[in-house]
Structure formats: C-alpha cells, structure tokens
Amino acid sequence: MSQFGVIGLAVMGKNLALNVRNHGFSVAGFSIDKPEVDAFAKYEDDKLKACYTWEEFVDALEKPRKILIQIMAGRPVDETIKRLLPLLDKGDILIDGGNSNFHDTTRRCEELAQSGIHFIGMGVSGGEEGALNGPALMPGGDEEAYNEVAPILEAMAAKTPEGRPCVSYIGQSSSGHYVKMVHNGIEYAIMQEFSEIYDILRQVVGKTNDEMSAIFNDWNEDLVPSYLTEITAAVLKQQDDLTPDHIIDHILNEASYKGTGNWMLEDGVSLGAPISVIAEAVIARFMSKATTREEHHRVTEKQDKPELITALEKSLQLAQAVAYAQGFQQLTMAAKAYSWNLRYPAIAQNWEAGCIIRSAMLKDIENAYENDKDISVLFQDAYFKKLMTNNLPALRQVVAVAAASGIPTPTLSASLNYLESIFNADLPANLIQGQRDYFGAHTYERNDRPGVYHMEWYEEK
Numbered sequence: 001m002s003q004f005g006v007i008g009l010a011v012m013g014k015n016l017a018l019n020v021r022n023h024g025f026s027v028a029g030f031s032i033d034k035p036e037v038d039a040f041a042k043y044e045d046d047k048l049k050a051c052y053t054w055e056e057f058v059d060a061l062e063k064p065r066k067i068l069i070q071i072m073a074g075r076p077v078d079e080t081i082k083r084l085l086p087l088l089d090k091g092d093i094l095i096d097g098g099n100s101n102f103h104d105t106t107r108r109c110e111e112l113a114q115s116g117i118h119f120i121g122m123g124v125s126g127g128e129e130g131a132l133n134g135p136a137l138m139p140g141g142d143e144e145a146y147n148e149v150a151p152i153l154e155a156m157a158a159k160t161p162e163g164r165p166c167v168s169y170i171g172q173s174s175s176g177h178y179v180k181m182v183h184n185g186i187e188y189a190i191m192q193e194f195s196e197i198y199d200i201l202r203q204v205v206g207k208t209n210d211e212m213s214a215i216f217n218d219w220n221e222d223l224v225p226s227y228l229t230e231i232t233a234a235v236l237k238q239q240d241d242l243t244p245d246h247i248i249d250h251i252l253n254e255a256s257y258k259g260t261g262n263w264m265l266e267d268g269v270s271l272g273a274p275i276s277v278i279a280e281a282v283i284a285r286f287m288s289k290a291t292t293r294e295e296h297h298r299v300t301e302k303q304d305k306p307e308l309i310t311a312l313e314k315s316l317q318l319a320q321a322v323a324y325a326q327g328f329q330q331l332t333m334a335a336k337a338y339s340w341n342l343r344y345p346a347i348a349q350n351w352e353a354g355c356i357i358r359s360a361m362l363k364d365i366e367n368a369y370e371n372d373k374d375i376s377v378l379f380q381d382a383y384f385k386k387l388m389t390n391n392l393p394a395l396r397q398v399v400a401v402a403a404a405s406g407i408p409t410p411t412l413s414a415s416l417n418y419l420e421s422i423f424n425a426d427l428p429a430n431l432i433q434g435q436r437d438y439f440g441a442h443t444y445e446r447n448d449r450p451g452v453y454h455m456e457w458y459e460e461k
C-alpha cells in the first residue's frame with residue numbers, strides 16, 4: 001500500500017511524486033492522461049506505483065488516504081473531486097496543490113467538510129526543478145489534516161540555508177492558496193522591475209547582453225542575491241539555437257500570464273490595499289500585448305557611467321523590498337478581513353528557498369515580523385527603514401534618468417511613489433474630499449476636530 005497519492009502527472013505532479021518517493025515514502029500516481037501514466041510507470045519500483053484507473057489508484061492507498069491533486073486549476077479540480085468522492089472514506093485527506101483561486105478553495109473547504117473529507121488548499125512554488133528537489137509549500141485549511149501529512153510535506157519541501165523546511169501550516173480555509181496568490185503577485189512585480197532595469201541598462205547605459213548578464217551575476221553576489229537575479233543573468237547569456245544571436249533578442253516581447261497576479265489585484269482592490277507596484281506589473285503585461293509598436297522619440301544619448309549602474313543596483317534592491325512590502329501589506333489586510341491568524345515570519349520562511357521569489361531579503365523580512373508582528377508597513381522595521389533611507393536617492397535618480405530618456409518604468413516609478421507616499425502625513429487627499437463634498441455632498445472629516453462635516457459650497461439656484 002502507498003503512503004501518498006498524486007493525481008495529475010504533468011510537469012508538477014510527476015516531479016512532486018518523485019520527490020516524495022526520493023524521501024523514502026511510497027507513492028502512487030494517477031492521471032486521466034494515459035501517456036502521462038506511461039511516462040510515470042518508467043520510474044516504477046517498490047516505492048512507486050503507476051495507476052491507470054481511479055479505482056486502482058484509490059485502492060492502492062493506505063487509509064486515511066492522503067491525495068495530492070496537482071492538475072490544471074478551475075473546473076478540472078471540481079470534476080476530480082466529484083469523481084473521487086464516491087471512492088473515498090470519511091477521514092481521507094485531499095490536498096489541492098494547483099494554483100486554485102482562493103474563492104474556489106473557500107467553497108471546496110465548506111463542501112468537503114460536509115462529506116467528512118479533510119481538505120487542504122496548498123500553494124506550491126518552485127517550477128519543475130523545485131517540485132523534484134524541494135518546492136516551497138503553503139498549505140492552509142484543515143489543521144488536523146495538515147498535522148497528519150506534515151512529515152511528508154516537511155521531507156519534500158525545500159530547506160532554508162539554516163535547514164528549516166519551507167512549509168508550515170498557513171492558516172484556516174483558503175489562506176494557503178491566498179498566500180500563493182500573493183507570492184505570484186510579488187513574482188510579477190519583481191520580474192517587471194528586472195525588465196525595467198534591463199531596459200535602462202541596454203537603452204541608456206548601452207550594455208550588451210553578455211555585459212548585462214555579468215552585471216546581474218555581480219549583483220547576485222552583492223545587494224540583490226535571489227533566484228530571479230540568477231536566472232536573469234542566465235537568460236541574458238543564453239545563445240539562440242536557431243540563429244547566431246542571443247536568444248533574448250529573438251523572444252517576442254509580449255508577456256503572458258495565467259492570472260494569479262490579476263487575482264491578487266482584484267482582491268487588493270476589494271480590500272483597499274495600496275499594492276501599486278503589483279498593479280503596475282499586472283498592467284505592464286497587458287501593455288506588452290496592447291502596445292501599437294509605433295516608435296516614439298527617445299533620447300538616445302548613452303550614459304555609460306559606473307555611478308548609474310550602482311544606482312540601478314540600489315534601485316532594484318529597494319524596489320524588490322517594496323514588492324515584498326506590498327505583498328505583506330495585503331496579507332495583513334486579508335487576515336483581518338477574512339479572520340485568518342497568519343504568521344508572517346513563517347510565511348517569509350516558507351519563501352526563503354524553493355520558490356520563484358526566494359531571496360536573501362526574505363530572512364530580513366522574517367526578522368522584521370519576528371521583532372514586531374504588528375507592523376502594518378514593512379518599512380517601519382529598522383532594517384528596512386535604513387535600506388529605504390540609503391537607497392531612495394538612487395531610485396529617484398534612476399526614475400528621473402529613465403523619464404528623461406523616454407523609458408517607461410511603471411514598477412520602479414510606482415515603488416518610488418509608494419515610498420514617497422506611505423510615510424507622508426501631507427498627502428493632498430484633502431482636496432479630493434473637498435471636491436467630493438462640493439459636487440456630491442459626500443461630507444468630509446476635519447484635521448482639527450472630530451465629526452463629519454458638509455460645507456454649503458454654493459448657493460442653490
């Protein structure tokens with residue numbers, strides 16, 4: 001009998017199953033796609049079983065069954081649960097490891113609780129390589145069920161540099177999938193920040209692909225050590241296999257998306273979360289498909305100055321911190337709105353290895369929330385306040401240089417505007433309140449006395 005089951009044996013499911021097996025647990029795998037099962041069967045041994053029918057799969061599992069569903073999110077997950085339910089027993093545990101929308105997970109938690117099936121909505125990050133060698137896992141939902149599967153999840157998860165597993169119970173209901181959604185929103189933001197820095201390096205500083213690759217490699221050892229820095233250097237260096245050029249110069253500049261970043265924005269809007277950088281990153285992907293591609297005037301004078309390259313590195317470091325800060329800010333607002341008891345140091349720890357947004361900075365974020373779990377803005381923490389003070393002049397300089405050169409910097413500019421606004425007691429929203437009260441009698445509050453006021457701005461005609 002197998003200790004763990006995986007449904008869906010595409011890139012993620014197959015590698016997660018192999019990961020479980022490689023950590024000494026027996027695993028059974030099933031997919032509705034026969035070629036996927038055939039490919040999986042090639043790994044068969046005394047700890048790995050490939051199953052060709054739903055019944056064979058369910059019967060191969062030890063009770064209570066522990067089943068990871070790793071398939072395309074959306075309706076396929078509901079269809080799979082519907083197909084499985086008659087074959088399961090009360091007390092069995094279902095884990096949805098796909099990128100499911102958290103609203104679907106909330107509903108599934110409620111529906112499955114009524115059937116006596118324990119349900120865990122689990123965010124998974126790390127791509128193909130992470131799935132095999134150690135992903136970051138973000139499980140939420142039934143805590144009792146989490147404790148049952150924790151030994152397997154902890155064994156398969158990535159480990160932080162200190163050897164701690166990148167998995168822990170996130171919280172109630174759909175909070176695990178919510179945290180994965182926020183992870184992806186941060187991912188969109190940091191990726192867009194990299195692309196803007198790349199644009200300035202090539203257009204304004206005039207660096208070649210190999211030079212830019214070397215610069216990102218240097219930064220990976222310096223102020224911006226992260227997986228995304230590492231792969232940016234690798235992507236820029238890669239030769240094309242169809243032409244003598246670098247592949248980057250032949251990749252169409254339209255960014256696709258499956259939607260998790262968009263979902264974060266949708267919920268951010270409903271919560272009133274000031275996630276401007278993530279919003280700009282989502283919209284930048286839309287813009288990459290919407291642009292007319294007509295050339296406009298750009299200042300072409302090159303500025304190959306070491307000071308500008310240093311300013312770009314400091315800007316990227318600070319903008320990356322803003323992306324994380326906005327993600328955590330939305331998490332704190334969601335925790336309040338949805339009554340989740342989220343542990344922010346544990347979430348930062350879960351992201352320290354294995355996932356796409358892993359970086360050395362996450363340890364500093366873990367420390368910040370360990371020191372004060374109630375900070376509403378990451379830059380209230382002493383370490384991040386100092387980072388902001390040190391790097392803000394560089395970010396101002398970079399945004400100004402880009403603007404003067406006609407280079408769009410939606411996320412770098414939004415990062416700057418966030419920092420200029422978030423500690424600003426003098427924002428001009430008083431004028432907006434005056435206008436609202438003028439045209440719509442919407443009332444306003446005063447800064448010198450309590451209460452709600454309305455001004456008779458004009459005489460009625």
Ligand SMILES: NC(=O)C1=CN([C@@H]2O[C@H](COP(=O)(O)OP(=O)(O)OC[C@H]3O[C@@H](n4cnc5c(N)ncnc54)[C@H](OP(=O)(O)O)[C@@H]3O)[C@@H](O)[C@H]2O)C=CC1
Nearest residue numbers: 008009010011012013033070071072073076098099124127
């Ligand atoms: N790829 C990545 O880097 C990451 C992916 N994820 C998430 O993990 C999940 C799996 O991703 P990935 O491995 O890339 O594969 P896909 O997202 O491409 O999903 C393919 C799998 O879903 C199965 N499937 C589709 N429709 C159904 C259905 N109606 N019933 C049962 N199975 C169905 C497919 O079977 P069939 O071939 O028959 O259609 C196949 O096994 C997704 O939710 C994805 O968002 C999470 C983190 C990273």
Ligand SMILES: O=C(CO)[C@H](O)[C@H](O)COP(=O)(O)O
Nearest residue numbers: 125126256257258259260356
């Ligand atoms: O979850 C992931 C990484 O963390 C997946 O790779 C996801 O598909 C990335 O999002 P998008 O496809 O929208 O860029």
